Amino acid sequence: MALTFDPFREMDRMAARLLTSSGTQRAASWMPMDLYRSGDAYVVNVDLPGVDPGSIALDVDANTLTIQAERTIGAADGSQWLAQERPAGRYVRQLGLGTDVDLEHIQASYEHGVLMLTIPIAERAKPRRITVEQRDSRAQLDAGSSADDARSAGSPTRAAGAAA
Template sequence: MALTFDPFREMDRMAARLLTSGGTERSSSWMPMDLYRAGDHYIVNVDLPGVDPGSIDLDVDANTLTIQAERTIGSADGAQWLAQERPAGRYMRQLGLGSDVDLERIEASYEHGVLMLTIPVAERAKPRKITVEQRDRQSQISAGGSGENQAPSSQTPAAAGSSTES
């Protein structure tokens, strides 16, 4: 088996790990995601290949969704590494959620290395139709309504229809 070793590539990789790790939790660059809206739901797909589903932790605090996962690389006892390019460790990503989502009904599933979150849009944020009431202008005028130069009638509708007998 032929292996190529590029010392500059290795130095770049080590520098990137040091600059982005920030301690024990790594940056979100390892957790690429897609986010889109489909109807009245937002869909988030997060790539988490090789992650044990039991290590995935989802939390919502205020309007922030936090995704945490851990990936471990198993090795046989006494193995000598020739190359180790697959990242391992604990990873975290946070998403700011707007006020237009229903935080109580978020659903999550994990299949084939992809975490899928379904975030429903809140009822108050869904588009809705507003009905327009149509008022009949003729009925307003005949009921003593909005005639501009019309003198107010001193008779009530009941009195206007009655006749006096002598």
């Protein structure tokens, strides 16, 4: 198998390395994610192929979720690299969660190179119906006048007037 050298491809690769040398830019481009709402939760799927699940760290601080992961790639001792295009290193990505999520009940799982986070929506942020109580003003007036009649029947003035 003959390997051909393409100077333009090599220039593109070098430019990409220079432009993504900072950790956050590199992490953001290497940790692609999907985010969607499913029922009463948000679901985040983050691609982390080849990452040791033990190296994944999730932290929540003031409604910011930080995802950290490390990917190592190595060749056998005495090997000579001919191509190395897969990114390696420590990667970090942060997500602002807002105030409508339940930070205490976030769940995480890692399967087939995908980190899946389920972030429940807080009870206070869920839509709800408010019932309207109906008052019958006529019934209240009738009940109020009966109570007034009962009170006045026991008053000394009314009793004296009735005897007269």
